Structure formats: C-alpha cells, structure tokens
Amino acid sequence: MKYNPQQLEAKWQAAWDKNGLFNVSEDPLREKYYLLEMFPYPSGKIHMGHVRNYTIGDVIARYKRMCGKNVLHPMGWDAFGLPAENAAIENNTHPARWTYDNINAMKAQLKTMGFSYDWDREIATCDPEYYRWEQLVFLKMYEKGLAYKKRTHVNWCEKCQSVLANEQVENGCCWRHTQEEVSIREMDSWFLKITDYAEELLEYCGKLSGWPESVTAMQKNWIGKSRGTIIRFPVADSKEVIEVFTTRPDTLFGATFMCLAPEHPMIKGLIKGGSMEAQVMDFIDRTLKIDSYMRTADFTVKEGIYTGVDCINPVTDERIPIYVANFVLIEYGTGAIMSVPTHDQRDFEFAKKYGLKLRVVIQPEDRPLKEEDMQEAYEVPGILVNSGRFNGQGNIDAQDNITEYLQSQGKGYKTVKFRIRDWGISRQRYWGAPIPIVYCDKCGTVPVPADDLPVVLPLDLDMLPNGGSPLPVTQSFYETTCPKCRGKARRETDTMDTFVESSWYFTRYACPDYNKGPLDQKRVDYWMPVDQYIGGIEHAILHLLYARFFTRVMNDLGHVKVREPFTNLLTQGMVCKETQECPTHGYLFPKEVKEGRCIKCQAEVITGNTLKMSKSKKNVIDPQELIDQYGADTVRMFCLFAAPPEKGLEWSDQGVEGVFRFLNRVWRVVVDHLADITGVSPYDGAKPLEGMARDLHRKTHQTIKRVTNDIDTRFHFNTAIAAVMELVNEIMQLVISEDPKDNTSWAVIREAVEAAIVLLSPVSPHITEELWRMLGHQQHLIEVPWPVYREEALIEENILVVLQVNGKVRSKIEVPASYDEKQIEEFALKDQRVVTFVGGKQVKKVIVVKKKLVNVVV
RNA sequence: GCCUGGGUGGCGGAACUGGUAGACGCAAGGGACUUAAAAUCCCUCGGAGCUUAGUCUCUGUACGGGUUCGAUUCCCGUCUCAGGCACCA
Numbered sequence: 002m003k004y005n006p007q008q009l010e011a012k013w014q015a016a017w018d019k020n021g022l023f024n025v026s027e028d029p030l031r032e033k034y035y036l037l038e039m040f041p042y043p044s045g046k047i048h049m050g051h052v053r054n055y056t057i058g059d060v061i062a063r064y065k066r067m068c069g070k071n072v073l074h075p076m077g078w079d080a081f082g083l084p085a086e087n088a089a090i091e092n093n094t095h096p097a098r099w100t101y102d103n104i105n106a107m108k109a110q111l112k113t114m115g116f117s118y119d120w121d122r123e124i125a126t127c128d129p130e131y132y133r134w135e136q137l138v139f140l141k142m143y144e145k146g147l148a149y150k151k152r153t154h155v156n157w158c159e160k161c162q163s164v165l166a167n168e169q170v171e172n173g174c175c176w177r178h179t180q181e182e183v184s185i186r187e188m189d190s191w192f193l194k195i196t197d198y199a200e201e202l203l204e205y206c207g208k209l210s211g212w213p214e215s216v217t218a219m220q221k222n223w224i225g226k227s228r229g230t231i232i233r234f235p236v237a238d239s240k241e242v243i244e245v246f247t248t249r250p251d252t253l254f255g256a257t258f259m260c261l262a263p264e265h266p267m268i269k270g271l272i273k274g275g276s277m278e279a280q281v282m283d284f285i286d287r288t289l290k291i292d293s294y295m296r297t298a299d300f301t302v303k304e305g306i307y308t309g310v311d312c313i314n315p316v317t318d319e320r321i322p323i324y325v326a327n328f329v330l331i332e333y334g335t336g337a338i339m340s341v342p343t344h345d346q347r348d349f350e351f352a353k354k355y356g357l358k359l360r361v362v363i364q365p366e367d368r369p370l371k372e373e374d375m376q377e378a379y380e381v382p383g384i385l386v387n388s389g390r391f392n393g394q395g396n397i398d399a400q401d402n403i404t405e406y407l408q409s410q411g412k413g414y415k416t417v418k419f420r421i422r423d424w425g426i427s428r429q430r431y432w433g434a435p436i437p438i439v440y441c442d443k444c445g446t447v448p449v450p451a452d453d454l455p456v457v458l459p460l461d462l463d464m465l466p467n468g469g470s471p472l473p474v475t476q477s478f479y480e481t482t483c484p485k486c487r488g489k490a491r492r493e494t495d496t497m498d499t500f501v502e503s504s505w506y507f508t509r510y511a512c513p514d515y516n517k518g519p520l521d522q523k524r525v526d527y528w529m530p531v532d533q534y535i536g537g538i539e540h541a542i543l544h545l546l547y548a549r550f551f552t553r554v555m556n557d558l559g560h561v562k563v564r565e566p567f568t569n570l571l572t573q574g575m576v577c578k579e580t581q582e583c584p585t586h587g588y589l590f591p592k593e594v595k596e597g598r599c600i601k602c603q604a605e606v607i608t609g610n611t612l613k614m615s616k617s618k619k620n621v622i623d624p625q626e627l628i629d630q631y632g633a634d635t636v637r638m639f640c641l642f643a644a645p646p647e648k649g650l651e652w653s654d655q656g657v658e659g660v661f662r663f664l665n666r667v668w669r670v671v672v673d674h675l676a677d678i679t680g681v682s683p684y685d686g687a688k689p690l691e692g693m694a695r696d697l698h699r700k701t702h703q704t705i706k707r708v709t710n711d712i713d714t715r716f717h718f719n720t721a722i723a724a725v726m727e728l729v730n731e732i733m734q735l736v737i738s739e740d741p742k743d744n745t746s747w748a749v750i751r752e753a754v755e756a757a758i759v760l761l762s763p764v765s766p767h768i769t770e771e772l773w774r775m776l777g778h779q780q781h782l783i784e785v786p787w788p789v790y791r792e793e794a795l796i797e798e799n800i801l802v803v804l805q806v807n808g809k810v811r812s813k814i815e816v817p818a819s820y821d822e823k824q825i826e827e828f829a830l831k832d833q834r835v836v837t838f839v840g841g842k843q844v845k846k847v848i849v850v851k852k853k854l855v856n857v858v859v
Numbered sequence: 860g861c862c863u864g865g866g867u868g869g870c871g872g873a874a875c876u877g878g879u880a881g882a883c884g885c886a887a888g889g890g891a892c893u894u895a896a897a898a899u900c901c902c903u904c905g906g907a908g909c910u911u912a913g914u915c916u917c918u919g920u921a922c923g924g925g926u927u928c929g930a931u932u933c934c935c936g937u938c939u940c941a942g943g944c945a946c947c948a
Contacts, residue, residue: 213863213864214864215862216863218863218943219942225947227947329946330948332947334947338948347948420944642871643884644871648872653871656885658885659885663884719873720882720883723883723884727882805879808927848929854878854879
C-alpha cells in the first residue's frame with residue numbers, strides 16, 4: 002500500500018471537522034491555554050509566510066492539547082483595508098464581495114493544511130457585528146478624552162490617498178508603498194491618546210519576560226523616554242520667556258546661543274518690526290518647503306539665521322543670540338534648544354559656521370581644555386568649571402543640582418519627554434470602520450448615541466475611478482440628523498485605521514457571538530491573556546504596541562481583567578529564497594526557469610541573493626502547489642525542520658524531497674510489517690531486555706524526553722524532528738538487519754513505532770492519524786495523552802567515558818555505570834593510550850567529570 | 860552614531876549548565892539491486908599530513924588576546940552581516 006497523502010489528508014480533515022474536534026468551551030476545571038497566531042489579511046491566497054506561522058502555532062496547539070490543556074486556537078480575518086478598494090476598481094467588483102470571496106478561498110486552503118482551529122469562533126473585522134463594538138469603545142474613549150480630533154501636521158501617502166500614523170512611516174516612505182514618499186499636510190484628524198499610557202507601556206517592556214528582547218527594545222526605543230529639564234530663558238528687552246528642553250542642564254553655563262525650530266510659534270512675534278524680519282521669514286519659508294524626511298536626513302547641512310533678537314542666559318545673565326535653525330524639531334521637547342558648542346557636536350559645528358562664542362564648562366581630569374584649541378565638542382564626563390557655585394562638581398552630579406537650583410529660583414523644572422506621539426487613526430478611506438461622529442452646525446462635534454450603533458458602512462455604492470473614498474460624496478451616508486437637536490447634520494466620513502480592529506480581536510475570539518457588548522466578561526476572563534502569540538517581526542512596533550495600548554484602555558473601561566494581552570511572544574523569521582533573473586526578462590518565477598535558462602529566451606539565468614519571498618522579486622513558492630504534490634504533512638514538516646522558528650527559513654526544493662522521503666520511510670516501516678507489529682502489545686517494561694531490543698527501548702524513551710523538551714521549553718521543532726528521525730533510523734536497523742522473530746523484539750518495535758507516531762503527530766497530523774488507526778487504535782491522536790518517558794528505561798549499564806591528556810581526546814572507554822569517580826580514574830590511568838601520551842611524565846592532576854570524562858594533566 | 864541579534868563543513872543547521880565540535884537532513888562521490896531507469900538499501904564525506912592508513916598525527920567554530928585542567932560556549936578588544944532607531948538637544 003502506497004503513501005497517498007492527498008487522499009488520506011482529505012479523509013482526516015473531514016473527520017475532524019465532522020466531530021468538531023477542535024471546538025472548545027470554557028471549563029473552569031481544566032487549565033486553559035490560549036494560543037494565537039496573527040490573523041491574516043484576506044489577500045486571496047495563503048503564502049509561505051502564513052504556512053510557516055500557522056504551522057508553528059498548530060504544533061504548539063496540538064501539543065498543549067495532548068498535554069491536557071484546554072486549548073483555544075482561533076482564526077479570523079483582518080478584513081478591512083485598502084487592497085480591497087484597489088482590487089474592486091480593477092476588477093469592477095465591490096470591496097465586500099472581493100473580501101468575502103478571498104476569505105472563502107483562504108479558509109479552504111487553511112483547511113487543507115489541517116490546522117486545528119475552532120472555526121466556530123471565526124471573526125471578520127469588516128462584519129458590522131464586530132466593528133459596532135469597536136465604535137462603542139471609540140465613543141467611550143471620546144467621553145474620557147482618549148479620542149480627540151485636532152488640526153495638525155500629518156503624514157500623507159498619495160498612493161493610499163490617506164493619512165498615516167507615525168508608526169506607519171518607514172524611512173520617510175509609506176509602510177505599504179515603500180517607494181512612495183510621505184508628504185506632510187495640515188488636516189483635521191482623529192487621534193487616540195496613546196501618550197497617556199507611554200510611561201506604563203515603557204515600564205512594562207521590562208516586565209515582558211516572555212517576549213524577545215529585540216521586540217521590547219524596539220518598543221522602548223519607539224516610546225523614547227528622556228529625563229531632562231525645562232529652562233526658562235527671558236527674551237532681552239521684553240517680558241517674553243522662551244522655554245527650552247535639555248537633558249544636559251549641567252552645561253547651562255556654557256549655553257552661548259539659542260536655536261528655535263522654524264515652526265516655533267513665538268518667532269513671528271519676536272522678529273516683528275526687527276531688522277531681520279524679512280530674511281528670517283524667507284529662511285523659514287525655504288526650510289519648511291523641504292519635506293520633513295529631507296530636512297531631517299543626516300546628510301542635510303545644518304543651517305540657521307540670527308533673528309536679531311537676544312535672550313538672557315538665566316544663570317550667567319549674559320545676552321545670547323537667538324537663531325532659527327533647520328535641525329531643531331518642533332515636535333520634540335519645546336521646539337527650542339539652548340546651544341552649548343563646547344559640549345555638543347552639533348552646536349559646535351553650528352557655532353564654528355556662524356562664528357559664535359564658545360565657553361568650556363566641563364574639564365576633563367587628565368588635560369586642560371581650551372576653547373581656542375578645540376577641534377570637536379567634549380561630550381564625555383568631567384568636572385564643572387566657569388559654572389559659579391557649581392564649580393568642582395562632577396558633571397553628572399551637577400545635572401540634578403543645577404536643576405534643583407533652577408527650580409528654587411523659578412527658572413526651570415525637572416521633566417520627562419517622550420518621543421512617541423498620539424496615534425492618528427483617521428483614514429480618508431472607504432473600506433474601514435466608520436468613526437461614529439456627527440457634525441452639526443449648531444451643536445458641533447456630536448458622538449453617535451450608543452443605541453444607534455453600528456454606523457454601518459454602506460455597501461450599495463460604487464467605487465470612484467480615481468481611487469478616493471466614495472463616502473464624502475455619498476449623500477445617503479453623510480446626510481443625517483443631529484442626535485442632540487434633530488437638525489441637519491453631517492457624518493464623519495473618515496474611517497478608522499485597520500490597526501484599531503487588530504488591537505482587540507484577540508479578546509473578541511473569547512466570545513465572538515456576544516451581542517450585549519464588546520466582550521462577555523466571564524468568558525474573556527477565562528481565556529485572556531493570550532498565553533502564546535506568534536507572528537512576524539514586522540509588527541514589533543505597529544500592531545504589538547497598539548494592542549498593548551488598547552488592552553489597557555479596555556481594562557480601564559472594565560471590559561477585560563488583564564493589562565498586558567500577550568504573555569509570551571514568538572516572532573518567526575521570514576521565508577526566503579534566492580532570486581532568479583534573466584538579462585532581458587528581469588526577475589523570473591521558479592517555473593519560468595528550466596535547467597538554469599529562461600524559458601522565454603533561453604538566456605542563462607543569474608541567481609541572485611536569498612531574499613524574503615515577495616511577488617515583486619518573483620522568488621515565491623505557492624504553498625498550494627506543494628500541498629498538491631507532497632501533501633500538507635510534508636509541507637508542515639519541512640517548514641519546521643529547515644530552521645528554528647525565530648530564524649529565517651531558506652527555501653530548498655531538495656529539502657522538501659528529503660522530508661517527503663522520511664515520511665515515506667515511516668509509512669513503510671508500519672505498513673510493511675503491520676502483521677508483526679499488530680501481533681503484539683507495545684513493550685511494557687516488565688520483561689528484561691538485551692542487545693538491540695534493549696537499545697531501541699532506551700532510544701525510544703530518550704527520544705520522548707528530547708522531543709518533549711525541545712517542543713515544550715524551546716520551540717526547537719527542528720531538533721525534535723531530528724530526534725524522531727534518529728529513532729526511526731534505529732527502528733529500521735532492527736527491523737531490517739536483525740529480522741526479529743520473537744515477540745519481545747516486536748513488542749519493543751511496536752513501542753518505538755507508536756512513540757514515533759505520537760511524537761510526530763503535532764507536526765504531521767494526517768499520516769500519523771492514519772498509521773495510528775492501522776495499529777488498531779480508536780481515538781484521534783489529539784485525544785491521546787502526550788507520552789511520558791520512563792526514567793528506568795534511560796538507565797545505561799555501560800557508559801562511555803572520554804579520556805583526555807592535557808585537554809586533548811586520546812581515548813574512549815566503556816565502564817560500568819555503577820563505577821564511582823575513583824574507580825573511573827583508576828581505569829583511565831591504566832588505559833594503554835593514556836599511558837602512551839603521559840609518557841612516564843609526572844601526573845600533576847586528574848580531573849574526573851562523572852559519567853563523562855577524565856582529563857589527565859602532566 | 861545608538862540598541863538588538865548573528866558569524867560553525869559544499870549547503871540548512873546540531874552541540875541544553877564550560878566537558879568527544881559537526882547530531883539530523885540536503886548536496887556530492889562510490890557500491891548493491893535492475894536488461895535499464897526510477898524507487899530503495901549500504902558505504903564515504905571539515906582541512907592537511909603520514910616510513911606503522913590508524914581506536915593515527917596536526918589543525919579547525921569570523922579575527923586577536925584572556926580566564927580555565929579543558930572554551931563554539933565565559934571575559935576584553937577588532938572585523939563583519941541582518942533588523943530597528945537616529946540632527947531627540
């Protein structure tokens with residue numbers, strides 16, 4: 002009987018489905034385990050990245066289930082988003098139609114992979130029954146001031162025809178359109194007040210012990226807390242005061258000029274009627290025309306202009322000039338800085354360029370520092386000089402002392418600044434959740450009453466050919482009555498960033514059918530938090546930070562008990578493959594290459610770098626084709642075997658072959674000896690064993706131990722699979738080379754075969770299920786308890802001891818395991834090769850490591 | 860520049876707390892079976908050396924040092940790759 006994966010996989014998937022094998026409910030008597038993979042955007046087809054992500058998750062889900070946990074393992078769809086609108090225009094269809102067709106297609110594909118999802122909990126975020134609760138949460142946030150609208154400078158992507166959040170801008174470009182530079186526009190926009198939670202989000206980064214440090218480090222970086230001091234500089238000959246933010250108050254006595262951001266609101270007033278008014282305005286106009294990416298690029302030359310106005314250094318009482326400078330950022334600190342050219346490299350360069358004064362206020366301990374000799378700023382610790390009463394203090398101590406002094410004089414105060422800014426969620430898009438707000442000429446901004454929710458996204462309208470949102474031109478949508486005065490009013494036509502949906506979907510999985518509120522507290526409290534979350538590293542900041550923020554909001558609103566959503570996080574690496582390029586036809590799909598040549602022109606194909614699989618580079622493998630050829634079990638196993646999950650996975654067609662060969666070996670070892678194996682019960686440890694049977698029995702239990710350890714504590718599925726491969730190799734050896742005739746040997750073989758099947762079942766669930774039934778079992782494998790190794794089976798009568806002389810391996814001996822250290826040492830010193838290498842020299846020292854090694858030092 | 864994480868055979872990767880470096884797999888080479896091929900099975904496989912071809916010797920985990928009886932593993936320095944942040948005052 003031949004291994005026919007397609008046929009038996011379909012059979013078992015149907016059986017699991019029919020029995021509702023993966024559907025779960027709350028059971029207070031059992032320990033819960035919530036395993037979650039990041040839900041996909043329904044683009045139409047699953048790709049290798051999905052397959053890897055979901056396979057890793059499925060192995061853990063099945064493993065935990067076999068260990069007796071009540072496992073929640075749901076799946077759903079991040080269903081709003083721009084591609085649906087573009088596709089709708091292109092194919093003359095509707096985003097909803099396109100989205101739901103894609104969901105159906107992808108769901109069918111996921112089912113052919115045999116993943117153990119509870120499909121009864123499926124969520125699509127574009128369903129009004131989902132986003133109505135999101136709208137409700139938005140209204141509650143609005144009430145508490147956590148959602149607000151303001152006119153401000155925002156990031157605009159021309160391709161998206163929409164505003165983007167700061168987190169969605171990468172290297173000055175849109176995160177979805179990496180070639181599209183983001184421009185700055187001034188617009189009305191809705192924001193969520195993530196900055197209220199900045200301190201806590203940062204603090205908990207240090208407590209997320211189940212997260213990779215790289216991710217928490219990135220988040221810390223993004224939140225960007227810095228402690229510093231606000232210092233008030235009076236404007237000379239005026240009552241005005243300019244506040245600056247600095248992290249280096251210790252250098253205050255060396256501040257010899259000030260710089261303002263071009264957008265600083267006080268500039269116009271300061272220069273009005275002054276000698277420099279026209280020139281300064283011209284400079285500001287020129288600077289602001291340059292887009293923000295170019296303006297802040299590191300190669301942009303530092304430039305500034307004197308305003309003609311001075312201010313007073315509050316500790317030296319000296320008049321210092323005020324400049325406007327292109328490198329000062331309005332959004333950080335106060336948009337004004339005090340400049341200390343002697344101890345800050347940027348200020349040093351600026352001062353040299355414009356001939357400004359230098360004053361050393363920190364002296365190194367080993368050499369004198371003089372202003373006229375300086376080639377660069379002195380930025381490391383030292384002792385304060387030229388700093389009045391603070392002279393002689395170490396500069397680190399002086400930071401607090403000077404701040405306290407300023408505070409006592411009313412000239413400044415200690416403060417904390419964050420880099421993170423509020424989350425801009427307005428999108429000028431159609432295919433998203435409507436923001437439940439109404440604008441009334443009389444009453445102003447009015448929230449939609451909770452009873453009127455959901456504000457349903459209308460489906461009966463046509464897309465605009467230019468790609469813009471049809472909502473602002475759809476009268477039936479935007480025309481409404483004011484909930485307060487019943488007069489004519491206009492609906493908000495912006496929709497929410499799709500990251501809002503993904504910020505709470507994981508809680509909704511606990512109660513997807515609940516219709517009295519966003520969350521059914523009882524069920525959510527049972528399942529939350531997510532015990533293990535798995536997804537791509539690309540969401541290190543975006544989704545994972547938003548979700549942590551949103552969970553805190555939901556907690557403050559009383560919807561969930563937890564404050565952190567994800568206890569453990571696994572970020573899997575990308576799936577990569579080398580690119581192939583034809584000199585005339587550009588990048589080629591693997592199919593377009595035959596024997597190293599382009600099938601269109603026969604030119605020799607250039608093999609390029611190994612890069613993340615992407616359609617644009619055409620270095621993609623369609624998982625469906627692999628499933629059709631080898632079956633899901635092979636595809637799943639290869640994804641796990643080729644590399645540990647957090648590392649990149651390099652695609653290898655031969656590697657897939659190899660895994661397929663292995664599964665065939667497992668198949669044959671059972672099928673070819675079915676009568677012999679089923680003729681006995683698995684070895685139970687009662688009868689003493691010897692020879693190869695004893696070795697195999699030991700190997701079986703060693704393998705159980707290794708695999709359990711690899712999966713449970715390390716998620717190193719590659720070594721777990723390797724361990725089972727070793728076991729299968731040993732089974733084959735006994736079956737083929739020894740050709741056993743006795744029942745005891747077959748009983749040991751049966752024990753080993755069953756262990757191999759059960760241990761492999763989370764990885765390749767179909768073939769193992771089939772073999773398990775062949776052996777006469779009735780249960781589904783997922784209902785079989787995870788095997789436990791027997792300690793006594795691991796005991797070895799002889800152990801191998803490595804003998805070293807001066808740290809070099811010279812011999813290996815087998816000694817009875819019962820030997821103590823003294824006996825082993827005696828044995829080692831008598832070993833012929835050890836004697837040779839000692840060569841009659843004086844033995845200085847003998848190190849004995851129990852059951853492992855002896856090192857003789859001469 | 861700063862913050863993470865890496866660098867081990869021809870390749871993907873093992874080596875868990877410092878104790879035999881290279882598990883497992885791929886590729887390659889040789890052999891068995893076969894009229895032949897496929898499939899399958901067996902053997903070899905880091906490098907160099909050899910008057911004893913071995914249970915041999917030397918060498919080898921990016922590079923240079925150190926600690927240790929012993930270092931892929933710990934410490935210091937350097938190079939390099941990947942990801943993130945970056946004129947943040």
